[in-house]
Amino acid sequence: MPNLIPKDLVSLLRRPPLPRFRSRLHDERTATLIGTALGVAFATAFLTGLVSHFLQHPPSWLAHHLPTRPYWGYRFTQGLHVASGTAAIPLLLAKLWTVYPRLFAWPPLKSVAHALERLSILVLVAGAVFELVTGLLNSAQWYVWGNQFPFVQTHYWVAWITVGALVVHLGVKAPAIARGFRRPGEELPELPELPEPAGPAELPETHHVSRRAFIATTAVAAGTVTVATVGQSVGSLRSVSVLSARDTGVGELGVPVNRTAGQAGITAAAVTSDWRLQVGGGARGLSLSRQELAALPQTSATLPIACVEGWSVDAHWQGVRISDLMDLAGIAHDADVRVVSMEQNGAYAVMVMERQYVRDPAALLALRLNGRTLTLDHGYPARIIVPNRPGVLQTKWVQRMEAIV
Template identity: 40%
Template sequence: MKAPPGPFQPGFFRSPIRGPWLTGVLGLILLVLTSIVALTGFLSHMAYSPNLPGNAIVPADKDFPLILGWPASPTYLYAVTQGLHTNVGLMVIPFLLAKLWSVIPRLFVWPPATSPAQAVERLSIALLVSSSVFQLATGVANAQYWYPFKFNFVVAHYYGAIVFVASLAIHVIIKLPVVFQARRDREWMKPIREDLDEPTISRRGVIAFAGAGALTLLLGNAGQSLGGPLRKTALFAPRRDSGFPVNKTAKAAGITADMTGPDYQLVLRLGDRVTAFTREDLLALPQHTARLPIACVEGWTTTQEWTGVRLSELAKRAGAPNAQQVLVQSLQKAGVLRRASLGRDQIAADDALLALKVNGADLSLDHGYPARIIVPALPGVHNTKWVAEMTFQA
């Protein structure tokens, strides 16, 4: 079968530095980096506690028994895992581009497959390339708060990760015998000793160039994950000038001054038992102050000093001193009513608060006035703002 014209023709790609050695080194680097990204991504999914009421993003998760509870300590657990996810994910981009450049002749092999085994290999490569590009492109778009696509980012990113991990596993299993054979024959050392015919850049130069790109992306974004004064160094972050970012304003959520005014009441429920507190009632309860971070899925972290009522105290007031979980509902009216559930360890954590103040001042409306949830190590999206009701289960 005659090969089509263009890149399918032998000799179309002429760079002498392409080959198994360069592809293998880049592949090893990518394996390490993508393993970190995949692991922290699935940990982020676990941090949402999707088996609790109101938390499931992927519908099947609410009935999935193997998802463990997310701990409330150490305080910076989610900030670290999600910071690694976003920043290492950015570092993957230059190495992936270099790897695709190194193997591009193989993508245009003709005929595409000469046996069923090779067809499986080629299919796994197609899935691996397409899923990795999809994951990185949508991940960067989400970090920039740019959503040109019409699908739910979190759901698509989750399923894309499953496709990526499965195709990567198939690819690694298929290539392991080749790697071991090359090591036995010491062929992996040959490119170090070989002289190339007029290369424009060395193999090591390609790796160094990709590494410099990865370092640039890391330095341009890591400041928003580290927070504090370093936030201003995050040149690629969309909100580097804000020490206390706001993902959703009160206006966007449909929160008005009337909803949070003198008639506001926090309702605690336990079965048929209902207890209501005004904001003044909440301020009269024992107050606790803690310095805690908020870490968001987009990769930013901010640490503030919060003051409010411990969730364990509210559980007692509701009649559930050993509460197993609580469903927190917001005043939010725009779109779907915002709600999220917290587990037993999160309720019982010493620094888990219904926050009424931040940095010694009343919460602003955009930051959740009159009351919001703050729990150590919890994803920012579950630190519910404008809390209206808390339904406990004993």
Template identity: 40%
Template sequence: MKAPPGPFQPGFFRSPIRGPWLTGVLGLILLVLTAIVALTGFLSHIAYMPDLPGNAIVPADKDFPFTFDWPTSPTYLYAINQSLHTNVGLMVIPFLLAKLWSVIPKLFQWPPVNGPTQAIERLSIALLVSSSVFQLATGVMNAQYWYPFKFNFVVAHYYGAIVFVAAIAIHVIVKMPIVFRARRDREWMKPIQADMDEPTISRRGLIAFAGAGAGVLLLGNVGQSIGGPLRKTALFAPRRDSGFPVNKTAAAAGITPEMTGASYQLVLRVGDRVTAFTREDLLALPQHTATLPIACVEGWTTTQEWTGVKLSELARRAGAPDASQVLVESLQEGGVLRRASLSADQIAAGDAMLALKVNGADLSPDHGYPARVIVPALPGVHNTKWVGEMTFTA
């Protein structure tokens, strides 16, 4: 069967640096980087504690049964995890583009399939390319708080990761015999085609160029993860101008002064037992102060000094001193962020608290006034703002 015109024709692609050596080196770099991104992504899913009521955007009991109680120490655990996930994810982009450029002649080979083995390989490549592009594109959009798509990002990103990991596993298995044969026959030093144009860049130069691009993306974003003065260097981060970022304002959450004013009460429940505290009642309880970070799934981290009532103290006063879990509900109406569950270890953590003040001053409305949860090492999404009710399980 005659090949169609254009890129399917032999000799259409003229660069002599394309070949097994370049593709292999780029593939090895991508394998290491994407392994870090995939691992930290699944750990982030576990940190969401989807096996507890109120936390499951993607239910753990059906789709990801390998969960455990996310630890509360070290306090920067989730911050480190998400810093790696977002920043290494950005570094993948230039290397992925370089890898796609290096193998683009193979994507237009004719005939497309020569047998069952190659059909599986081509399918795995199609899934690998589409899922990696989807994951990186939507991940960058999420980090920029830009949602032109009409689906739930967390759910789509999670299932996209499963497709990506499965595709890359198939791809590695299928390609491994070819890699071993190429190394044995030293084919890895040969270009794909002979009689090509003179190169304008060497193979090592192309790898260095992709590495430089990865370095620029890293330097333009990592400041929001490290925080402090470096936050302003994060030119690609939408939260670089604030040392204390806010993802959702009180106005955006529908929180009004009437909801948080003199009539405000924190309701504690244990079975049929109900206990209510005004904000003044909470301020009269023993206060605890700790310097703790908040780390968001988008990669930013901020560290502040928090003051409030320990969750363990609230559990005791509610009548559940050995509570196995607590469901924290916000005054916010609707939405996936209005409630979150915490495990027994997280309730009992020494610095876990219902914060009433930050840096010595009352919380601002945008930071959760009149009260918000702060638990060391947990994702920011579980540090619920505008807390109205806490239901403890004895």
């Protein structure tokens, strides 16, 4: 029987007209050097992200071992988290460019092991892109996903999945990485030979771009976006950080506000002169007006307010030591304290303060900020300020404090 399938079609099915990549910038050494920088950025973002997650949602075995010092600890780790994640964006783009010719390798799947390897790469790339894009949007407080998307939990678990895929990838690519770290003068293996191009699939040569120039350009890009955004947590760089999501020099009383009273459902009528702080769970219950709180011994502390979006700013706070309030209420020194806000619709309207924070001498129920009475947006009539804690746990509009027994 004569062959009814044209020879050209048979040839196409066997070996499609794939492009041929000639640039040495797609070699193992370039991919390894860029990948190493990307790996450092991702590892830094992952580890500092774990710090933030455990400070916000401490497991029971860790809750009472979280340190209150250094007082600027969360400011440093979360600023580093956002900075390393931002730097990873140009590094990821450069890494993908160095390796994308592998997408045109033929056959696309050589074995079951090769299919699993490609699947792990798919998970790794998808997870990395998801983490960087959503993290960038969160740092800018641009919540395009609405209120129904659980960003914190999703960001946390996708980070673990991505790191798992990265570990698998490193294990599979260990020989290639070792070859990539050879001294620069040593000959490196080329990419697998690809079929000769057919017509327009031919790609131009790029031999005029050196590996050193490409890596230097990538480094400059990563450094530029970092410097241009890190001013929101490094005050000395504020003037050159033109892309910072938050100008920390703008805000009532010299401090930015993430969540206003209006967003929290707090009105001026809700904090009239009949507001009283309730302190319970001890030998003596307390019910104190703001005037009575102001009449108690006042303590001052200079502490940063540091938010999960990466911005932070030092501020001068004045108020009553939380430990003094607990002593007045007869609450034991080893008791944790639940803090309840007047806020009605917030994820952090109820916050648990572990005993080490309760008894820290710098932990305040603040009444004043930067020498002035708190404004409604900053938590009037009273708010929490504690060293080395995320801003979401520095509860505003405090209504009740009670010992957890």
